[in-house]
Amino acid sequence: MNCKDAVLAIEARLDGEIDSSERLELETHLAGCPSCKREVDERRAFADQLGRSLYFALKTVSPMPAEKSECVDRLVDGATRRKSWITIPRAAAALVITAILGAAMVSLGLLDGASAEVRELALLKSRREGYGEQVVRVENDLKKTAQDLDARVAASPKGPLRDVAAMSVASTAARLSGRKSELLPANPRECVRALTGLMAQKTWDARGRAVWGFKDLDRRHVVFLKEALQDLPETDRTFVEMVLQSVEGTGDAVIHFNVVVDDQTITLQQFPNSTVRLEQVRAGAAKIRMEGRCLADFTAKYPDAVKAFGIDGVDGDLFIGGLHLKGPEAAVRSTHIIQDLVWTSEGLQDGVVENALLTELCQHGMDVEDAVKKVKATLQKAPAIRVAVSVEPDSARLRRHIKAAGKLDPATLRHEREIVEDEIEQLRNRIEEMSRHLASLEKIRITMDARK
Amino acid sequence: MRPAELTSAEESRLVADLRGGRREAFDRVVGLHYERLYRLAYSMTGVSEDARDLTQETFLAAVKSMGNFRADSKLSTWLIAILRNQYTLYLRGQRKWRHAPLEAVEAEGLPLQDAHIQPGVAAILERLRKLPEDLRTTLVLFYLDGMKYTEIAEAMGCPLGTVRSRLFEARERLKKMMEGAKA
Numbered sequence: 001m002n003c004k005d006a007v008l009a010i011e012a013r014l015d016g017e018i019d020s021s022e023r024l025e026l027e028t029h030l031a032g033c034p035s036c037k038r039e040v041d042e043r044r045a046f047a048d049q050l051g052r053s054l055y056f057a058l059k060t061v062s063p064m065p066a067e068k069s070e071c072v073d074r075l076v077d078g079a080t081r082r083k084s085w086i087t088i089p090r091a092a093a094a095l096v097i098t099a100i101l102g103a104a105m106v107s108l109g110l111l112d113g114a115s116a117e118v119r120e121l122a123l124l125k126s127r128r129e130g131y132g133e134q135v136v137r138v139e140n141d142l143k144k145t146a147q148d149l150d151a152r153v154a155a156s157p158k159g160p161l162r163d164v165a166a167m168s169v170a171s172t173a174a175r176l177s178g179r180k181s182e183l184l185p186a187n188p189r190e191c192v193r194a195l196t197g198l199m200a201q202k203t204w205d206a207r208g209r210a211v212w213g214f215k216d217l218d219r220r221h222v223v224f225l226k227e228a229l230q231d232l233p234e235t236d237r238t239f240v241e242m243v244l245q246s247v248e249g250t251g252d253a254v255i256h257f258n259v260v261v262d263d264q265t266i267t268l269q270q271f272p273n274s275t276v277r278l279e280q281v282r283a284g285a286a287k288i289r290m291e292g293r294c295l296a297d298f299t300a301k302y303p304d305a306v307k308a309f310g311i312d313g314v315d316g317d318l319f320i321g322g323l324h325l326k327g328p329e330a331a332v333r334s335t336h337i338i339q340d341l342v343w344t345s346e347g348l349q350d351g352v353v354e355n356a357l358l359t360e361l362c363q364h365g366m367d368v369e370d371a372v373k374k375v376k377a378t379l380q381k382a383p384a385i386r387v388a389v390s391v392e393p394d395s396a397r398l399r400r401h402i403k404a405a406g407k408l409d410p411a412t413l414r415h416e417r418e419i420v421e422d423e424i425e426q427l428r429n430r431i432e433e434m435s436r437h438l439a440s441l442e443k444i445r446i447t448m449d450a451r452k
Numbered sequence: 453m454r455p456a457e458l459t460s461a462e463e464s465r466l467v468a469d470l471r472g473g474r475r476e477a478f479d480r481v482v483g484l485h486y487e488r489l490y491r492l493a494y495s496m497t498g499v500s501e502d503a504r505d506l507t508q509e510t511f512l513a514a515v516k517s518m519g520n521f522r523a524d525s526k527l528s529t530w531l532i533a534i535l536r537n538q539y540t541l542y543l544r545g546q547r548k549w550r551h552a553p554l555e556a557v558e559a560e561g562l563p564l565q566d567a568h569i570q571p572g573v574a575a576i577l578e579r580l581r582k583l584p585e586d587l588r589t590t591l592v593l594f595y596l597d598g599m600k601y602t603e604i605a606e607a608m609g610c611p612l613g614t615v616r617s618r619l620f621e622a623r624e625r626l627k628k629m630m631e632g633a634k635a
Binding site: 007011015017046053057061062423 | 473475478479482483486487490491494495500503504507508511512513515516517537538540541573576577580591592594595596600601609610616617619620623626627
């Protein structure tokens with residue numbers, strides 16, 4: 001054993017990781033090497049000090065209490081979404097693509113001489129580059145469509161469709177910027193100023209970061225939000241109006257109807273944030289309360305009550321048992337769509353655009369039945385969601401990756417492969433998410449055209 | 453002190469439940485491994501928000517690829533391997549995380565700290581962050597988690613001898629840094 005090996009063996013012994021044969025070799029070396037013998041005590045002292053310092057330092061680092069439950073929620077959310085999508089298991093997808101691309105490349109002689117691991121990594125890296133380019137293309141399409149929608153919102157009269165369009169533009173900004181949050185000032189006035197300042201920058205990234213920032217506002221910010229409204233451009237103003245309404249909460253009902261039928265009192269209300277509430281109070285019994293985020297949501301949740309009481313109409317313009325209850329114009333806004341469209345990854349829910357167009361047509365005097373027909377005809381023109389996630393083989397790219405991968409050792413090849421497979425999955429998910437969002441923007445654009 | 457470990461039978465049951473997407477299994481695996489992974493993530497990123505994101509992305513990636521988990525592995529070492537992969541993705545700028553990536557972050561060396569960490573502790577953590585990732589991770593796994601060389605080798609996908617030489621190299625570099633600070 002030489003001194004270089006002895007020092008490593010000393011450390012292994014101090015770590016409790018030396019086997020008996022190496023221990024014997026080390027003891028023999030130390031017996032004849034005073035320099036290495038001195039190393040033992042020095043290294044022991046340093047290792048003890050280092051161990052204590054590091055242990056203490058890292059033990060003081062702790063996650064915040066809520067993080068673990070937040071993590072579990074994200075895992076549950078991810079599991080739920082995975083179950084609703086048809087996805088090819090990653091390893092199988094890699095094999096299929098490798099076979100398809102590999103066959104094409106073999107015929108070109110590109111893979112001759114390369115080992116299986118090198119081939120697979122080179123093919124995966126080629127694929128990753130292709131997906132990366134596809135992400136850029138889809139994001140550019142998204143920006144163009146959102147920009148168009150932005151201009152349409154500015155030119156549109158106020159109403160439910162303009163609200164949905166403005167939320168969709170905000171949602172686009174949020175998705176393009178990624179889920180970043182800002183370190184916002186604690187002072188509510190400064191906080192609102194910082195957010196409106198970001199919006200004024202007009203880049204998608206800054207706007208997206210502002211949109212995320214609005215998520216955490218509360219009643220302390222209301223007065224400053226109202227002050228800021230007048231200086232905002234149209235789409236941003238609509239978005240902030242909706243945020244304000246959602247922060248202010250239910251407020252006083254804009255539609256309030258009360259009737260006594262036999263031994264029960266029925267109360268039907270609609271609030272500025274479009275919440276519909278029906279309460280039944282029967283003498284001697286507990287109050288029954290039914291609530292929906294808007295009329296469509298209420299109808300879906302309580303079809304029997306809707307039928308029993310003859311509840312009909314659109315948000316802001318209700319019927320109950322044939323009686324017409326109309327609130328002040330534009331007093332009701334479906335602020336719940338902020339949550340679905342902007343602050344979660346749910347995306348545009350079924351029926352939101354339809355409901356917005358229906359409400360608007362009825363608010364402008366169209367008969368409900370005619371309005372339903374028009375909505376159906378309009379939405380038939382909306383394109384089906386096309387999620388084209390595919391890449392073409394590229395021989396120049398592949399040649400370059402084979403050359404690079406051929407220089408790697410097996411452990412690095414495996415490590416790189418895992419990383420690239422994960423990156424490919426992330427890119428595919430991004431493409432799918434962006435494509436679905438693009439389709440929803442197209443749907444809104446077609447609907448806004450139909451309203452003209 | 454090492455955190456309590458499951459027996460291999462308990463771990464097999466947990467893996468099966470994770471594959472089934474059961475909430476109780478998510479609770480359990482997060483309860484068992486979150487703090488350890490968080491501390492390792494913090495030693496890499498130096499910022500609590502990034503450490504949080506890195507840790508959570510690791511769990512998400514792990515659950516997604518539960519099908520790849522081999523029966524002869526341990527969850528703890530497998531999760532560490534995934535965390536290191538996720539960190540590589542972060543460095544490559546491929547991840548858009550929930551919090552803004554540190555604009556000028558390189559792999560090591562920037563004095564980015566959380567305000568609530570004491571100065572003495574911050575100094576040690578800063579020196580740690582100056583080490584290359586492979587040396588730093590080896591050191592953290594050894595001292596924080598009390599992992600054996602074989603476990604570290606499995607977690608990092610390297611031979612046993614490499615673990616030994618990395619620990620040696622990491623200690624040498626830290627010793628030089630500390631001597632330099634005293635001078």
